[in-house]
Amino acid sequence: MENQPTPSPTELRTEEFVVNIGPQHPATHGVLRIEATLDGETVKNILPHLGYIHRGIEKMTESMPYKQSIYLTSRMDYLSAHINNHACSLAIENALGIEIPARAKAIRIIMDELQRLTSHELWWGSCAMDIGAVTPFFLGFRDRERILEIFEANTGNRLTMHYIVPGGVMRDVLPTFVSDVKELLKKIKGYRHEYDQLITGNFIFQHRTQGIGYLSKEQAISLACSGPVARASGVSCDVRKHYPYDGYEKLDFKEVIDYGCDNWARYLVHMEEMTQSIHIIEQLLDNFPTGDFRTKIKGIIKLPEGEYYQRVETARGELGVYIVADGSNKPYRMKFRTPSFSNLGAVKPTTVGLKIADLMANMSTIDLVVPDIDR
Amino acid sequence: MISMIEFTDITAWIHSLLLSVLTPTWTYIVELALSGVTALVVLLVCVIIMVYMERKVAGFMQLRWGPNRVGPYGIFQVIADVIKLLLKESFSPNRADKVMFNIAPALALCVSLMALAPISWAPGLTMWDTNIGILFITAISSMGVIGILMAGWSSNNKYSLIGAMRSGAQIVSYELSAGLSIITAVALAGTLSTNGIIQSQADGWWILKGQIPAIIAFLIYVIASTAECNRAPFDLAEAESELTAGYHTEYAGMQFGIFYLNEYINMAIVSIIASTLFLGGWMPFHLPFDYPVVQTFNHIMDFIPTWMWFFGKMFLIIFFMMWFRWTFPRLRIDQLLKLEWKYLLPISIVNLLFAAVIIVLHWHL
Numbered sequence: 001m002e003n004q005p006t007p008s009p010t011e012l013r014t015e016e017f018v019v020n021i022g023p024q025h026p027a028t029h030g031v032l033r034i035e036a037t038l039d040g041e042t043v044k045n046i047l048p049h050l051g052y053i054h055r056g057i058e059k060m061t062e063s064m065p066y067k068q069s070i071y072l073t074s075r076m077d078y079l080s081a082h083i084n085n086h087a088c089s090l091a092i093e094n095a096l097g098i099e100i101p102a103r104a105k106a107i108r109i110i111m112d113e114l115q116r117l118t119s120h121e122l123w124w125g126s127c128a129m130d131i132g133a134v135t136p137f138f139l140g141f142r143d144r145e146r147i148l149e150i151f152e153a154n155t156g157n158r159l160t161m162h163y164i165v166p167g168g169v170m171r172d173v174l175p176t177f178v179s180d181v182k183e184l185l186k187k188i189k190g191y192r193h194e195y196d197q198l199i200t201g202n203f204i205f206q207h208r209t210q211g212i213g214y215l216s217k218e219q220a221i222s223l224a225c226s227g228p229v230a231r232a233s234g235v236s237c238d239v240r241k242h243y244p245y246d247g248y249e250k251l252d253f254k255e256v257i258d259y260g261c262d263n264w265a266r267y268l269v270h271m272e273e274m275t276q277s278i279h280i281i282e283q284l285l286d287n288f289p290t291g292d293f294r295t296k297i298k299g300i301i302k303l304p305e306g307e308y309y310q311r312v313e314t315a316r317g318e319l320g321v322y323i324v325a326d327g328s329n330k331p332y333r334m335k336f337r338t339p340s341f342s343n344l345g346a347v348k349p350t351t352v353g354l355k356i357a358d359l360m361a362n363m364s365t366i367d368l369v370v371p372d373i374d375r
Numbered sequence: 376m377i378s379m380i381e382f383t384d385i386t387a388w389i390h391s392l393l394l395s396v397l398t399p400t401w402t403y404i405v406e407l408a409l410s411g412v413t414a415l416v417v418l419l420v421c422v423i424i425m426v427y428m429e430r431k432v433a434g435f436m437q438l439r440w441g442p443n444r445v446g447p448y449g450i451f452q453v454i455a456d457v458i459k460l461l462l463k464e465s466f467s468p469n470r471a472d473k474v475m476f477n478i479a480p481a482l483a484l485c486v487s488l489m490a491l492a493p494i495s496w497a498p499g500l501t502m503w504d505t506n507i508g509i510l511f512i513t514a515i516s517s518m519g520v521i522g523i524l525m526a527g528w529s530s531n532n533k534y535s536l537i538g539a540m541r542s543g544a545q546i547v548s549y550e551l552s553a554g555l556s557i558i559t560a561v562a563l564a565g566t567l568s569t570n571g572i573i574q575s576q577a578d579g580w581w582i583l584k585g586q587i588p589a590i591i592a593f594l595i596y597v598i599a600s601t602a603e604c605n606r607a608p609f610d611l612a613e614a615e616s617e618l619t620a621g622y623h624t625e626y627a628g629m630q631f632g633i634f635y636l637n638e639y640i641n642m643a644i645v646s647i648i649a650s651t652l653f654l655g656g657w658m659p660f661h662l663p664f665d666y667p668v669v670q671t672f673n674h675i676m677d678f679i680p681t682w683m684w685f686f687g688k689m690f691l692i693i694f695f696m697m698w699f700r701w702t703f704p705r706l707r708i709d710q711l712l713k714l715e716w717k718y719l720l721p722i723s724i725v726n727l728l729f730a731a732v733i734i735v736l737h738w739h740l
Binding site for chain 2: 025133134137138208
């Protein structure tokens with residue numbers, strides 16, 4: 001005490017303090033722990049801690065045949081299970097040099113885009129909830145439920161489908177698939193005005209997001225952001241456009257890019273991507289191909305020795321699957337480049353200097369899925 | 376007028392009954408206790424209805440049923456909840472300030488209940504019919520922040536502390552514009568007594584008679600009182616997605632239950648005050664014109680009993696507050712303070728001046 005100078009009465013001594021946000025916290029949507037240094041309400045620094053849901057998926061794949069390791073990819077980004085399976089299957093198909101039937105390609109893309117819709121609908125609800133509105137969460141779940149019903153009817157599962165397999169899809173879709181999806185899309189389009197009335201046009205929501213969470217184009221590129229986060233900062237990075245797979249090159253859709261760089265831009269990109277997904281599905285439904293749903297491949301897949309890489313666009317950004325094969329039926333090493341992990345880096349530059357409430361808003365628009373960060 | 380049993384008859388009957396068996400001093404004491412217990416019971420029944428109503432309103436807005444398992448239409452859900460809270464252990468965290476921690480909920484509840492004293496429930500039914508009723512309520516309601524600050528600070532939890540500090544800033548700020556809109560109504564009525572204010576609306580409610588200033592003051596009061604109750608979109612003190620549960624993060628069992636109860640009691644009180652000031656409290660809907668048709672209309676309105684008017688208006692305002700909660704996203708702390716200091720407070724001051732001009736020139740009806 002003697003060494004410290006006595007503070008003058010006019011000058012209050014203040015100090016920063018550290019708050020642990022997570023691993024159990026309503027806004028982290030999973031077990032992410034964020035160590036936030038706060039000065040009153042202002043966030044001074046952010047330090048994310050990972051590892052609370054690390055399951056060692058990459059290591060587990062090394063002891064599993066290729067077909068089985070696809071199961072694990074569903075558990076990474078559980079909101080893009082189809083798309084993760086798709087990435088892994090594509091990598092194996094490319095390594096084996098298999099061409100898959102047109103019907104399988106169409107089913108895969110429809111499932112991918114439906115999956116993107118479910119993910120974005122859930123994102124819409126949880127984003128609004130992080131900003132403080134509870135009702136949108138229920139509306140988002142209502143619409144997501146309709147799509148999950150289609151998944152359940154056709155694939156037998158709702159969350160971790162494991163429907164897309166090397167060579168095509170696990171089984172053929174129901175005969176009523178096309179009419180079901182058409183009806184579903186009509187419903188979802190009808191619901192869109194509710195989204196706009198409740199949240200997009202809301203004065204408070206706009207003020208909470210506009211100009212908040214600025215992520216410049218340079219930062220987005222240097223942090224390797226992808227998906228809606230990067231596209232809202234003006235980076236053209238849609239894998240479906242740049243490295244098309246399974247027939248995306250034949251489809252007419254826009255890569256949604258916004259130059260706003262803030263939470264509002266990220267919100268708009270998500271919303272517009274939903275419209276584009278519906279547009280993609282409609283094109284495929286109009287002339288849904290007939291024929292086989294899968295090419296015959298051997299029961300035990302053995303990839304020739306070498307390195308294979310495949311990237312796809314999940315609901316969150318670019319997912320890369322990197323396989324080092326040693327000629328056996330198991331991969332020597334399998335590495336996943338997951339979008340949420342890279343996008344997590346964007347939380348700090350967007351948030352430092354803003355308020356605690358903005359930290360939650362930024363985390364929600366950056367759309368983190370924690371099992372995707374940790375794997 | 377038809378003859379109905381008025382509340383004044385009942386109170387007069389009880390008074391004479393007590394006087395016949397007790398001395399005047401004891402009569403006074405017993406009457407005091409009786410009126411307090413009655414008000415408390417009425418309020419608790421209101422709270423039970425409000426909690427049920429909140430869940431049903433939320434369910435209606437969120438495409439779900441709300442409670443529908445306990446009893447018919449789930450009406451006993453609240454009772455089941457209270458039993459659950461009573462059976463839970465109330466514990467205090469390891470390094471909390473135990474005394475403060477345990478006093479805080481009780482203090483918050485006491486402060487809210489004190490504001491009940493000058494409220495006029497029905498003609499002649501006021502616990503403490505004082506000539507400074509509204510002033511007393513204003514003074515008491517600004518003390519509500521003490522309980523919240525004590526709870527947040529003594530919990531030894533950073534979330535609680537942030538929540539309590541937010542709540543302090545918020546309640547102290549919004550007190551100003553709420554007070555100014557109360558003054559607008561008081562200036563129109565020319566009295567601070569709750570009974571006097573309601574009597575002054577016998578020929579029409581102030582929201583109709585007071586022209587534009589009364590409408591603006593009413594809207595500002597509803598916004599400011601929503602903020603004072605820490606209700607969404609101003610629920611920054613709780614801010615579930617940011618601070619888990621804000622100032623009552625560490626409370627469990629009935630101690631949490633008391634904070635929960637306190638929120639609803641506060642809501643009830645601010646709606647009663649809003650209806651007293653602007654919507655005539657228990658006064659039936661009258662139009663301030665002299666035509667025979669209007670007179671007939673006013674007479675027909677008198678047939679609806681006063682307690683229906685009182686609780687009808689109260690629950691209407693409460694419904695609006697619930698509607699806000701389930702529709703709007705939450706404001707940020709700086710936006711919250713900006714709204715108060717840059718918009719509501721200047722508007723209230725100008726509105727008060729405007730009202731004063733109208734009163735001086737006798738432009739109000």
